[in-house]
Amino acid sequence: MNGSRTIEATENEIVEEFSLFDSWDDKYEYIIDLGKKLHPLDEKYKIDENRVRGCQSTVWLTADYENGKIFYKADSDAVIVKGLISMLIRVLSGQEPDKIIKANLDFIKEIGMMSHLAQTRANGLLSMVKQMKNYALAYKLKNAN
Amino acid sequence: MIYSATIQNKLDVFAIRKQFPVLNREVKGKPLVYFDNAATTQKPQSVMDVLVDYYSGYNANIHRGIHTLAEEATAAFELSRDAVQKFINAASREEIIFTKGTTESINLVAYSWGRQNIKAGDEIIISTMEHHSNIVPWQILCQEMDAVLKIIPVNDHGELLMEEFEQLLSAKTKLVSIVHVSNAMGVVNPVDKIIESAHKAGAVVLIDGAQSTVHLDIDVQEMDCDFFAFSAHKFYGPTGIGGLYGKKQLLESMPPFLSGGEMIKEVSFDGTTYADLPYKFEAGTPNIADTIALKAAIDFINQIGKENIRRHENELLAHATAQLREIEGLKIIGDAQNKISVVSFVVDKVHPQDLGILLDNAGIAVRTGHHCTQPLMQRFRIPGTVRASFAVYNTKEEIDVMVTSLRKAIKMLL
Numbered sequence: 265m266n267g268s269r270t271i272e273a274t275e276n277e278i279v280e281e282f283s284l285f286d287s288w289d290d291k292y293e294y295i296i297d298l299g300k301k302l303h304p305l306d307e308k309y310k311i312d313e314n315r316v317r318g319c320q321s322t323v324w325l326t327a328d329y330e331n332g333k334i335f336y337k338a339d340s341d342a343v344i345v346k347g348l349i350s351m352l353i354r355v356l357s358g359q360e361p362d363k364i365i366k367a368n369l370d371f372i373k374e375i376g377m378m379s380h381l382a383q384t385r386a387n388g389l390l391s392m393v394k395q396m397k398n399y400a401l402a403y404k405l406k407n408a409n
Numbered sequence: 410m411i412y413s414a415t416i417q418n419k420l421d422v423f424a425i426r427k428q429f430p431v432l433n434r435e436v437k438g439k440p441l442v443y444f445d446n447a448a449t450t451q452k453p454q455s456v457m458d459v460l461v462d463y464y465s466g467y468n469a470n471i472h473r474g475i476h477t478l479a480e481e482a483t484a485a486f487e488l489s490r491d492a493v494q495k496f497i498n499a500a501s502r503e504e505i506i507f508t509k510g511t512t513e514s515i516n517l518v519a520y521s522w523g524r525q526n527i528k529a530g531d532e533i534i535i536s537t538m539e540h541h542s543n544i545v546p547w548q549i550l551c552q553e554m555d556a557v558l559k560i561i562p563v564n565d566h567g568e569l570l571m572e573e574f575e576q577l578l579s580a581k582t583k584l585v586s587i588v589h590v591s592n593a594m595g596v597v598n599p600v601d602k603i604i605e606s607a608h609k610a611g612a613v614v615l616i617d618g619a620q621s622t623v624h625l626d627i628d629v630q631e632m633d634c635d636f637f638a639f640s641a642h643k644f645y646g647p648t649g650i651g652g653l654y655g656k657k658q659l660l661e662s663m664p665p666f667l668s669g670g671e672m673i674k675e676v677s678f679d680g681t682t683y684a685d686l687p688y689k690f691e692a693g694t695p696n697i698a699d700t701i702a703l704k705a706a707i708d709f710i711n712q713i714g715k716e717n718i719r720r721h722e723n724e725l726l727a728h729a730t731a732q733l734r735e736i737e738g739l740k741i742i743g744d745a746q747n748k749i750s751v752v753s754f755v756v757d758k759v760h761p762q763d764l765g766i767l768l769d770n771a772g773i774a775v776r777t778g779h780h781c782t783q784p785l786m787q788r789f790r791i792p793g794t795v796r797a798s799f800a801v802y803n804t805k806e807e808i809d810v811m812v813t814s815l816r817k818a819i820k821m822l823l
Contacts, residue, residue, distance in 0.1 A: 288437065288770050296763075296821055320778055321762045322792070341792065342760035343822055344767075380437075385766065 271363055274355045275371035282375040291375070292344065299346030302353075305339035316395045320388060321345050327399040332407075333358050334400055338392075348377070348389055356396055361407070364400035369393060420713065420721045426802045428453040428709075439772030442807045447592050447620060447751050447798035448776055449642045453709050456646060459702040470694055472671065486697055489704040490687070496707050497618075497637060498628040499654050503686040506660070507700055510651030511619040512542040514638035515586070517653055517690060518615055519546035521666040522636075523584070526613075529555040532581040534612075536561040536569055536598075537788050538591045541781045543617045547586060556583075563788060567594045567743030571602065578610040585614045589621035593780040593796065594743025595726070595751025597625070604633050613659070619643055623800075624722060624749045626715055629654050645800075646706030647699035653690075660686050667692040718801045722750045725799040725808060732812045736819065742794050753780075753794040759822050761793045767818035768795075773811050 285291045309326045316323040321342035328335045336357045338349045355371070356364050372378055372393075378386055426432050429451045434441050443451060463485070469478035471486045487502075494502045508514045523546075527533070533547050537560055551558045559582075561574045569587075578585075585607040590597050600616055607614045615636040618627060623644035629637050636659070640651035655663075665672055665683055672692040674682040683689045710718065729752050733739055738757035755761065765777030778793040779786045786793055797811060 292767060292770060293821055320793075321760055342762045344763045380770075381766070385762070 271355055271359055271367045271369075275369065275374075278351060278355070278371050279374045288376075288380060295347035295351075296343050297347070298350040299340075299343040299348075302339070302346050302350040303337070305337055309337065310339065316388075316391050320385065323349065323388070323392060325349075325392065325395050325399075327396075327403070329403045329406075333360055334364060334403060336396060336399070345388065349392060352392060352396060361400040361404040365397055365404065367397075420717050420801070422721070422802065422804055425713070428455065429802055430454060432802060436772040436774070437770050442771075442773040442810055444797040444799065444803065444807070444811065445774045445776050446800035446803075447595075447643070447780075447796065449648065450623065450645045450800050451802070452647065452706075453645055455709055456702050456705045459705045460647065460698050463698045463701050468698075471697055472688075482697060482701075485701045485704075486695070489700050492704040492707045493652055496627070496711075497622070497639075497654055498630055500630055501657060504654055504657050504660065506653040506655065506687045506690040507695055508638075508651055508653055508690075509649055509696070510640035510642070511617060511638045514636075514651060514653035515543055515615065515617065516546050517666045518586075518636050518638075518655075519550045521663045521690075522613070522659065523547075523550045524554070525662075525664060527551075527554045527556045527583055530581065531556040531583045532559050532577075532579070533557070534559045534561060534574070534577050534582055534585045534587075534607075536587055537563045538567065538569070538593065538596070538782060538785045539586075539588055540592055540617065540619065541783070543586055543588060544784070547584075557581075560784075561587075563785070566745045567591065567596045568745045569598055569603075571599065574603065575606060578606060578612070580611065582607070582610050582612040585612050586617065587614070588617040588619075590624065590749055590751075591743065591782075591785075592620050592751070593782040593785055593794065594745070594753050595620075595748045595798070596743050596745040597621070597747040597749055599747075600632060600634070608633070620751075621749075623710070624715070624719055635659055641699070641703045641706055644706055645709050646703045650696050650699035650703050657686065660690070663690075665689055665692065669693050671695075713801060719749070721801060722799050722803075725803055725805065726750055726752060728805050729797060729799070729808045729812075732808060733815075736812070736816060738819070742789055742791070750800075751796060751798045753796040755791050755794050756819055759819060761795045763822050764795050764815065764818055767821065768811065768814055771810070771814035771818075773814055775811070 305324055310324050314324040314326050316325050321340050323340045323345060325338040336353045340346045431451050467478050467481040469482040471483040490502050490505050493505045499505055527550060535543060535547060547558055559577045562570050564570055587598060587603055589600055604614045613635045616634040618637050618639040622639040635656050637654040642648040669692040672684050672689050674684050733754060740755050742753045761777040765775060768775050776796045780796060
C-alpha cells in the first residue's frame with residue numbers, strides 16, 4: 265500500500281475529499297460506499313478475540329506485521345462503521361508502529377465526524393482507534409524484545 | 410377528569426405540542442421528530458414550571474421541619490403521593506413508596522421481600538421479553554438463595570405462551586414478575602390472567618409497569634397484583650422519580666431495603682424501631698423536587714384523558730404499522746394483536762445501527778439496539794431492532810417523514 269506516504273498526508277487527502285460534500289447526506293453516501301467496498305474479512309478472523317469492545321455493532325479487527333510495518337484488516341456487520349474503519353485503515357495501514365502510536369488522527373474531527381455522531385457511536389469509533397494503536401504498541405514491544 | 414371515557418374527543422395535537430418546548434428544536438438542520446418515547450417522554454412546560462417554582466419558592470427538607478417552607482414542601486410532596494394513589498387506584502396512600510424508578514422498585518422487592526421469602530429450591534417465574542432490570546435482580550437473588558429462575562417463552566408474534574406459563578406454575582413458585590407492556594415490542598401481556606393463575610398457585614406477583622402506566626388505565630386493586638413498579642419519566646414526568654405499589658400487608662411484613670434517616674421511629678444503640686409505611690422504605694432525603702413535579706405530569710395526563718391519549722396513539726401505531734409493512738424486506742418484531750404505541754422492526758441485510766444513524770441525520774430520534782432485552786433479541790436471532798415509540802404529541806405527518814427517510818436510508822445502505 266502507500267508505503268512512503270505519511271499519515272498526515274493521507275489525513276489531509278481525506279479532509280479535502282470531504283470538503284467537496286455540501287451535506288451530511290453526501291458524506292454518508294460516501295462513507296457507505298467505502299464500507300461496501302471494504303474487502304470482507306475472512307470468516308476465520310471473525311472470532312471473539314478480534315472483536316472491538318464498545319461498539320453497538322460487531323467490529324472485528326486484526327493486524328499483520330510485515331517489514332516493520334503494520335497492515336490492518338477489519339470488518340463489521342454495520343456498513344457505516346465499515347466505512348469509518350475503511351478510512352482508518354487507509355490512514356494507518358502500511359505505517360510503522362511508532363507513527364501509528366503517535367498519530368493524532370485529527371481528520372476524524374476535521375471531517376466533522378466526532379460532532380456528528382451520537383456519543384455512544386463516537387465512543388465506538390474511538391474504541392477502534394484505540395484497538396489499532398494497541399496492535400501497534402504490541403508489535404513495537406514484541407520487536408523490542 | 411375533564412373528559413369522560415365515553416366522549417369521543419378529537420385530540421388537539423397542536424395545542425398539546427405547544428406545551429412541549431423541546432419539540433420546536435431542530436436536529437441536524439431538520440425539525441426534530443421524537444420517536445424515542447418508550448425510553449423517555451418529553452416534559453410539558455407545566456412539569457418544568459413546578460421544578461422552578463419549588464426551587465425558587467419553597468425548597469426545604471421535608472417532614473419534621475417546623476418552619477413554613479418545610480411545611481409547604483412536605484404538603485406538596487405528600488400531595489404527589491395522593492395523586493399517584495389515585496392514578497393507579499391503590500387502596501391507601503401508605504401503599505405508595507417513592508423510589509428512583511422501576512429499577513429501584515424491583516430491586517427493593519428483590520432485596521427486601523426476596524431475601525425474606527425465597528428459600529433454596531423455590532422458583533421465580535419471569536419471561537423472555539423482560540427488560541434486564543426485571544431479570545438481573547432475580548438472577549442475583551436466585552444465585553444467593555439457591556433458587557431457580559424459570560422463563561415463560563414467547564411465540565413468533567412476541568406473545569407469551571400462556572400454556573407454558575401454566576405448566577411452569579407449581580407449589581414451588583413463590584414469585585411471578587412480568588412486564589405489563591414490552592418495551593422492545595409494545596406487546597401488552599394478559600396480566601389479569603397471569604395474576605389469577607399465579608395466585609391460585611400461591612405465588613406473589615410483581616408487574617413491571619414502566620411502559621404501561623402512560624398508556625393503560627392502571628387499577629392495581631382490580632388487577633390484584635401484589636407489587637406494581639413504575640417510572641415517572643416514562644409518563645411526561647421528571648427522571649429520577651418513580652414508585653413501588655405494594656399491598657399493605659406485604660409491605661408491612663417486609664424489612665427495610667435502605668436504612669438511615671426518615672425510615673426510623675426511634676434509634677438507640679440498643680436497637681432501632683422502624684417508621685410506619687410508606688416511610689419505612691424511604692430512607693434519606695428523597696428526590697423532593699421531582700416528586701412534587703410528578704403530580705404535574707399526572708395532571709397533564711388526566712387533563713387530556715388516558716382514553717383520548719390511547720385512541721390517538723393507536724391511530725399512530727396503526728398508521729406506522731401500515732406504512733412500514735409496505736417497505737420491502739422490513740419485518741416487524743412483535744406483531745401481536747394486543748399492542749400499544751411501539752413499533753420495532755428489522756430490515757433485511759441492513760444493520761439497525763446504520764438506520765439509526767441515517768434517521769438521526771434526518772432529525773428523527775428512534776432507538777436502535779437490543780433495548781435492554783438481550784434474551785428477547787436472542788429469541789428472534791437478531792442483533793437488535795429499530796424502535797419507534799409514540800406519545801400524545803406525535804403526529805401522522807411525523808410518521809410519514811420517518812417512513813420517507815427510512816426508504817431513502819435503506820436505498821443508500823443496500
